[in-house]
Amino acid sequence: MNKPTGHKLGRILLVEDDITLAGLYKMRMETEGFDVKHVGNGEEALQAAKEYRPDLVLLDIMMPKLDGFDVLDILHNTPALKGMKIVILSAIGEAEEQAKAMELGADEYLVKSQVLIAEVMARIRSHLNLPPLPEAE
Amino acid sequence: MAYSSNSFGRWLKTLFGPGDAVEKASAGPEQAEHERTVAILNSLPDAVFVVGAKGAIDLANGAAQELMGNPPSWRQERFVEMLPLRPRTKPADKPVNVLEGGLSPQRRRDLRLTRADKTSVDLDLSVTPVQPDGGAAYYIVVARDITQERSLDRQREEFIAVASHELRTPLAIMEVALSTALLAKTSLKPQIFSLIGQAHRNTVFLADLVKDLTTLSEAQNDNLPIALKPVDASALVRTLGIDFEQQAKAKGLPIQVTLSPDIPSILSTEHYIHEVLQNFLTNALKYTDKGHITLSAAPSQNGGVRFGVADTGVGISAGDQQHLFTKFYRTEDYRTRETGGTGLGLYLCLELAERLNAKVWCESTIGKGSTFYLEVPPFSTLKQDHGKVVEAQVSNLVDQL
Secondary structure: OOOOOOOOOOEEEEEOOOHHHHHHHHHHHHHOOOEEEEEOOHHHHHHHHHHHOOOEEEEOOOOOOOOHHHHHHHHHOOHHHOOOEEEEEEOOOOHHHHHHHHHOOOOEEEEEOOEOHHHHHHHHHHHOOOOOOOOOO | OOEOOHHHHHHHHHHHOOOOOOOOOOOOHHHHHHHHHHHHHHHOOOEEEEEEOOOEEEEEOHHHHHHOOOOOOOOOOEHHHHOOEEEOOOOOOOOOOHHHHOOOOEEEEEEEEEOOOOOEEEEEEEEEEEOOOOOOOEEEEEEEEOHHHHHHHHHHHHHHHHHHHHHHHHHHHHHHHHHHHHOOHHHOOHHHHHHHHHHHHHHHHHHHHHHHHHHHHHHOOOOOOOOOEEEOHHHHHHHHHHHHHHHHHHOOOOEEEEEOOOOOOEEEOHHHHHHHHHHHHHHHHHOOOOOOEEEEEEEOOOOOEEEEEEEOOOOOOHHHHOOOOOOOOOOOOOOOOOOOOOOOHHHHHHHHHHHOOOEEEEEEEOOOEEEEEEEEOOEOOOHHHHHHHHHHHHHHHHHHO
């Protein structure tokens, strides 16, 4: 596996309350050259967004304290964070919830396990205007 | 449209005829016929009411009397009071007067009867107005108890919703872990790499199965309202062409997009159309090794849009074509046998199409290729959702103003 390359490619704030999944996402994103900070609930996400200044937030919906919709709403309406991309990655797949997130200003809505990690990474690269990774053999 | 059948009206009138009890028929064959008809009506499991133009009950069969809680008197009582029906979702509302529709027949599955003893029953209700020639109109109301059916539906929906939510996180964990392990190909023994590869492919298969089952359950849920919005068919087809470009390029297949200039606008549910076309495209890619794939949209004869996905792949035998849209069907021909799919893809397409009142079919020649079609009407809706079409049309007009 490649060694993490610092934040050359960009900073990602990972908001995910499942520790196992969060650990794996973090490992994968670092392997692919991103700098990653992980928080496990909505309140910490707001704090981290201000201090860490991520280029992209990968945001879960079902979380303790503040849920993903609340976080999305606040982040999207914070002028200082303008330009920051917000991608939802949730286990909720209903069209209604997806529409709600898009209305609140999400850049994209991905459903866990229905979008493979390789595609999640490709979407992140695309949102950050990075060229796609060369095709794996 | 109301019934105007003279003979039917006369028949009902002689049977129960307005006002007092059953009209006395003279002894003899007519009397026997009359008794037989009453016996048949009383033996029906569905409740049958005949209600006069002013809303008073003329007749209630056995099941109807039971539904009202076997009251000591019901003749000429007001239907709305004897059978207080409220929308299931609004139990505190005033009772609904289902006879208000005038001479239009009605069908409602959203009403619940709550009796004086607090017991309640969910009903499937149909109201048929009858207008005899020269006589006063009356209504035939048929009510069926669907409490148990609804409760089973609810349990099934809940199970699928909970199961799919709960399965997604562990599936994602497995997929991310295995996929990330595979990145280390060069430092893995070939056998280990192959084993992880198998585990990864099957995790993806399981995730696909969960996705298909969830979508299927959504499509089969008649109680779920379908959201009708104007769909830009051309934009939808162009986006799909772009989405699949990479995958197609990887197999050396160009994707051609063919759009008629005169595609009408339709009111439908875009993500269902998207889902069906995506399934068609995935199949086309799977079964085509050389040539090209054509994605098209054109006006249909009924004023809607006909979408097509054509490939130059292996093709499907006539025998297999008949069963293609069946659940878990596997083709007989080894060349076209699906290996990686869930077996639900085309069945799901059929169910989604039915939900949109649309049609799906396939034309194919072995060795030459297949074309799958989806024909969406101008207004996508089930017949029983007719009111929603009108609502959507109105709100669409308002949006345009």
